[in-house]
Amino acid sequence: MTAELSGHEHSLPDYRDLPVVPGAPRGSSWGLWGAEDRLGCLNLLTPERVAAATSNVREGRVFNLNLELELPDPPLFSRSAFEHVVLGSGIGHDDELVGWNTQRSSQWDGFRHIKHPAWGFYNDIADEEHGMQHWARRGIVGRAVLLDVARWRSIEGRPIVPSAADEMTIDDLRSTMRAQGSVVETGDILLVRTGWLSWYRSLDVAGREEVEREAMSGTCGLQRGAETAEGLWNLHIAAIAADNPSLEVMPFGSWERGLMKSWREDPEAAANTMLHFSLLGLLGIPIGELFDLDELAEHCADDGRYSCLLTSAPLNLHAGVATPPNALALK
Numbered sequence: 001m002t003a004e005l006s007g008h009e010h011s012l013p014d015y016r017d018l019p020v021v022p023g024a025p026r027g028s029s030w031g032l033w034g035a036e037d038r039l040g041c042l043n044l045l046t047p048e049r050v051a052a053a054t055s056n057v058r059e060g061r062v063f064n065l066n067l068e069l070e071l072p073d074p075p076l077f078s079r080s081a082f083e084h085v086v087l088g089s090g091i092g093h094d095d096e097l098v099g100w101n102t103q104r105s106s107q108w109d110g111f112r113h114i115k116h117p118a119w120g121f122y123n124d125i126a127d128e129e130h131g132m133q134h135w136a137r138r139g140i141v142g143r144a145v146l147l148d149v150a151r152w153r154s155i156e157g158r159p160i161v162p163s164a165a166d167e168m169t170i171d172d173l174r175s176t177m178r179a180q181g182s183v184v185e186t187g188d189i190l191l192v193r194t195g196w197l198s199w200y201r202s203l204d205v206a207g208r209e210e211v212e213r214e215a216m217s218g219t220c221g222l223q224r225g226a227e228t229a230e231g232l233w234n235l236h237i238a239a240i241a242a243d244n245p246s247l248e249v250m251p252f253g254s255w256e257r258g259l260m261k262s263w264r265e266d267p268e269a270a271a272n273t274m275l276h277f278s279l280l281g282l283l284g285i286p287i288g289e290l291f292d293l294d295e296l297a298e299h300c301a302d303d304g305r306y307s308c309l310l311t312s313a314p315l316n317l318h319a320g321v322a323t324p325p326n327a328l329a330l331k
Contacts, residue, residue: 012044012186015230025119025267027226028282029233037123038134040111040284044187044238045142053143056309057330063296063308065191065241065327067106069097072200072290074212075104076245102322108241108314109280109287110135112321116281117270118263123284132320135286136313142238143188144310144329148297150195152176162199163211166220167249168192170231182306186236189310191329193293194220196244221249222275226268229278232285240279241288241325248275288325296329305331 013020013032021031033043075081082100086093103109111122112130121127149168152175153160160166173192177184184190196219200211221244222228228248232240240247253273263270271278279285300306309330314323 012236015233018233024124025116025282027229027268027271027278028119029284030123030282035123036125037284038111038125038130039138040122040286041238042135042138042140042286044236045138045140046187049143049187050141053141053309056143056307059331061299061331063299063329063331065106065291065293065296065310065329066325067197067290067292069105069324071105072208072211072245074209075101076212076215079104102315102320102324103289106290106292106325106327107288107322108135108140108239108312108325109276109289110320110322111280111284111286112319114274114276114280116263116267116277118260119267119281122281128319130319132314132317132323135323136316140189140239140286140310140312140314140325140327142310143185144191144308145182145184145188146191146193146293146296146300146306146308147173147176147182148180148193148300148306149173149176150193150198151297151301152179155179160195160220162194162196162220162244163214164218164220165249165251167223168194168221169223170228173231180300180306181304184235184237187238188235190232190235190237190240191291191293191296191310192222192240192242192247193297194242194244196220196242197290197292198243198294215245215250217251219245219250221246224248224253224272224275226271226278228275229268229271229283232279233283237285239286239288241291241327243291243293245289246276247279247287247289288327291325291327299331303331
């Protein structure tokens with residue numbers, strides 16, 4: 001079964017029909033948009049879909065989806081805390097961010113960030129030939145759908161525990177869609193609210209320091225595994241972003257000896273260790289993390305409309321690994 005794409009596009013295969021070119025790993029979209037493709041599912045943001053997405057702007061409301069650059073504080077995953085240096089005097093200033101890590105705060109993970117451990121980077125393209133400049137030169141603009149899983153789970157009596165390995169399944173996403181009356185269309189950008197940032201903001205200094213020490217050992221997120229990869233691919237989304245640190249649940253899975261050989265034979269199996277391997281390395285689905293979705297979620301709950309126009313301007317950085325999203329939602 002396939003979803004028909006518009007204009008010059010070919011049919012988009014279901015997950016179980018992947019790959020589409022000989023020799024590509026199972027569960028990969030390699031070759032779907034050509035051997036030199038570096039955009040992955042961002043290819044689904046066609047001019048026709050971008051134009052159609054503007055119909056979601058009805059009130060002229062603008063929502064910033066970017067967390068403060070200074071948060072989380074302390075930074076997670078041993079990333080650097082930048083120093084903000086203001087230069088000059090007299091009639092004006094320049095400023096510098098010294099030691100700035102592009103993944104310290106809200107971010108898009110580029111295809112250079114994580115490779116599949118047995119098969120390499122997306123579309124079998126060399127490490128240094130990926131880079132944020134490819135995304136930046138086309139921009140990321142399209143219809144976005146917010147899935148407020150945190151709100152739905154609370155209503156269901158199963159509130160998400162942000163500080164634990166609390167998994168959100170594909171069924172949770174589908175149930176949230178039904179509860180909201182949302183429809184995810186081909187080429188949509190999926191925004192998943194877990195409530196992690198709301199919880200993080202409620203913590204005092206000691207609590208945030210504890211998060212920095214323990215984030216890898218217990219953080220809510222999407223369930224790992226090929227079932228999640230399949231479910232996300234079959235939604236035919238252009239990208240996915242969430243308000244938690246890794247999109248997927250942590251801690252990550254096992255790295256036992258001998259897995260690499262089995263992952264070569266069954267590339268989807270690596271998704272049981274880290275969903276990033278499948279989404280970035282095999283399927284070409286960009287991952288957003290630490291997106292600030294709270295204000296947008298409140299407005300969506302008030303008016304009952306969970307779709308919007310999303311704009312994002314990645315850094316035009318040659319060979320860049322990741323980028324702040326510079327993202328806005330318009331309703």
